[in-house]
Amino acid sequence: MFFGNVVVITLEHPPRNAQSLGELVELLVRRVADEVTPLAAAPPPARLVDQDRHEVHRGTLHAVAENETELWVWWQRCIGTERATFDSLLSRHREEHRRYHTTSHVAWVIRHCRTLLNDHFGDGQTVDDARPDDAVVIAAAFWHDAVYDPTSASNEHASAQLAARDLAALGWGDSSITRVAHAIEGTADHLHPADDAEAVLFDADLAILGAEPRAYGDYVDGVRYEYRHVPDDAWRTGRATVLRSFLSREHIYATPAGRLLWAARAAANLEAELAALD
Numbered sequence: 001m002f003f004g005n006v007v008v009i010t011l012e013h014p015p016r017n018a019q020s021l022g023e024l025v026e027l028l029v030r031r032v033a034d035e036v037t038p039l040a041a042a043p044p045p046a047r048l049v050d051q052d053r054h055e056v057h058r059g060t061l062h063a064v065a066e067n068e069t070e071l072w073v074w075w076q077r078c079i080g081t082e083r084a085t086f087d088s089l090l091s092r093h094r095e096e097h098r099r100y101h102t103t104s105h106v107a108w109v110i111r112h113c114r115t116l117l118n119d120h121f122g123d124g125q126t127v128d129d130a131r132p133d134d135a136v137v138i139a140a141a142f143w144h145d146a147v148y149d150p151t152s153a154s155n156e157h158a159s160a161q162l163a164a165r166d167l168a169a170l171g172w173g174d175s176s177i178t179r180v181a182h183a184i185e186g187t188a189d190h191l192h193p194a195d196d197a198e199a200v201l202f203d204a205d206l207a208i209l210g211a212e213p214r215a216y217g218d219y220v221d222g223v224r225y226e227y228r229h230v231p232d233d234a235w236r237t238g239r240a241t242v243l244r245s246f247l248s249r250e251h252i253y254a255t256p257a258g259r260l261l262w263a264a265r266a267a268a269n270l271e272a273e274l275a276a277l278d
Helices: 018-036 058-078 083-093 103-121 132-143 155-169 174-186 196-205 213-226 232-247 256-277
Strands: none
Touching: 058 083, 058 103, 058 132, 083 103, 083 155, 103 132, 103 196, 103 256, 132 155, 132 174, 132 196, 155 174, 174 196, 196 256, 213 256, 232 256
16 A cells, blocks of 8 residues: 555465554554645634635735835825724725725825826925825825726715725815716716816826726736626627727826826727727
8 A cells, every 4th residue: 555655565375463463554654645635724714815815826915915005105295194994994995805906006196196196296296295285196096996896886975985984984075075976977978177186086087998908808807797787788888888998088187197107009909899899
């Protein structure tokens, strides 16, 4: 009999002490089992598991951890130092039904906001200086998908209300809270930004449209997963309507920098997806 690298030979005529031999075999089996069985790995923390409870590779865990560390840095710079609200907000972005609208999306929107803000001011300052308007943009980015139910048509309104409640509890002034809430409401259609802060948020949120084809494909797959309750025919019809609405606009992006960075690729991606749907 073979047990790993150990061979146990059963004698044709067992000796009188067969019971002892049996005990020896059992001991060998246990020893081999102990040596070949891998050590049980500790499960990853709940906050770092895949959104759909799939197996998470170390690279994915590392990326999620980096995103959340980066978000905490920007929270302290622009929002406040209170950790409980931050953790509560991020827990929303870790909800199991999300595939694209996760903490990674929030991190990328904030990165794109920083890029656009730096370009907009162009006076030697950077967003790292945390100007007052930057805080409004970053706060709106944090909360803009805080409430995300693919079966609801009022996510932006609910997210804006949540932001207003949380920011008031953190001691923000009424004027800034109103601007944050208004910007979040505007992400329902990304049209007619009221000011530069809203224009930056809208373009940062839509930057994925101008991503390289593979990243754009991942985004489409993620959103389709989130809307998996919608039948294929209805999905194709609704998605095509959304794509055509973007392509019919004079400008997809509200800022000059957004147009320069993403407009050409966005148009190509939208056209390609529309052709595939048709």
